[in-house]
Amino acid sequence: MQKTLIVIAGPTAxxxxxxxxxxxxxxxxxxVSADSRQFYREMEIGTAKPSQAELDSVKHHFINSHSVTDEITVGDYETxxxxxxxxxxxxxxxxVLVGGSGLFIKAVTQGFDALPKAPPAVRQELNDLFTGEGILALQEKLRVLDPDYYEQVDLSNPQRLxxxxxxxxxxxxxxxSFRTNQPEPRPFNIIPIGLNTERRLLYHxxxxRVDQMVEAGLLDEVERLIPFRHLNALNTVGYTEIFDFFDNKKSLEEAIDSIKQNTRRFAKRQLTWFRKDPxxxxxxxxxxxxxxxYISNKVR
Known part of the structure; x- marks a missing residue:
């Protein structure tokens, strides 16, 4: 039988x-997980990782494989x-490759363009901009410097920006301009599967899921991660909103509502990405x- 990678993609939840x-x-x-947040051992509840029973049922890779202090690029993940x-x-x-991070799935199935390394001072300057003025400043800067990528990127992900x-x-x-979008041939067959349902059910x-996360102790988890909040891994939905709660910028109810709203927006962007692949x-x-x-027929 030809070696075959089954890819399971789709929106969160x-x-x-x-x-x-x-x-x-x-x-x-x-x-093999292709979720760019489930790598991190310290981020358990807010990333909706598989339960321990699920992890024990089959062998998983790239779950709890790194620390939030580790920097993982798409190129690193591809390799x-x-x-x-x-x-x-x-x-x-x-x-089986599974996840909602379209860029990571694409890196495995098609390859990721090699990109030039930037001086550390440039990254520090951008991190300072993000810390001081927030994600909107990054978005606006990207809109000016690269309007094409601005239309494609997940605008809520500061790491990508x-x-x-x-x-x-x-x-x-x-x-x-560095993205050739030329697929790298892979020595295995690929069967991409997408999961989706009507929007009302998905949003429900x-x-x-967000309510379950809060009940499971999301606030305690985020509080333990406050010393690491400056790291890129923590600049993500489910964590930044609770940081705002601890900073007294939002009430708990407002923070939870923001998580739900931002997660729904993220799901829409995920679907937009995956639907581009015919x-x-x-x-x-x-x-x-x-x-x-369907898979059995494809494998045969």
Whole structure:
């Protein structure tokens, strides 16, 4: 059988983890996470990681694999993930890649353009801008320097904004000009699966998940991470809003509502990204039998 990577993509809270585990159990293989926040050991509740029972049910890679103090680029992830997948293929015919980070999935399936290194002083300047003036200042700077990438990037992700800006500033060329978008051939077959449902149901799932996070102790988790709040890993939905609560900028109710709203916006951007790929075959999260049938036909 040709080595095959099953890719499970879709918006947050849609049920990707549950499906990936079912597939891995059925095909007796392993799961590779493509979630750019679940790497971090210290970020448990706010990243909606698989439960311990789920982690024990099949072998997972890139869950709790790094600390928030580690810097992980998309290029780093591409290299490490391909090494892991090649190891899986030594003993299995199939592997499962799952996550909502479109850029990380693309890096594995198509390759990521090598980008020039920027001087540390440029990054520090941008981090200071973010700390002093917030994410809107980064967004505006990117809109001026690289309007093309501004239309594509996740504008709520300061790490992506800073990376694009440091390349643009240090080279004098738009970040987007370094992106060739030429897919790198992979020595394995790829079956991309997308999960989605009607917007009302998706938003209900998102709101419910946020409520569960709060009940599970999100506030305590974020409070423990206050000493690390300056790190890029913590500049993300579910954490920045609770930091605002601790800074007395928002009430707890306002912070929770902001998490729900920002997560819904993030889900819309995720869908926009994945829908650009005509190879993705879409299913409702409950269509497990149809998904298994589709994959079996593709594998044959």
């Amino acid at each position: 849609i049920g990707k983890t549950a499906l990936a585990i079912k597939l891995a159990q059925h095909y007796q293989t392993e799961v 490490e993930a391909l090494e892991v997948i090649n190891q899986i293929f030594k003993t299995h015919s199939l592997a 800073i990376r694009a800006l440091e390349v643009s500033i240090s080279t004098g060329k738009p970040f987007s 799932r998102i709101n419910h 190879e993705v075959h879409w299913f409702e999260p409950e269509q497990t039998d149809e998904i298994f049938s």
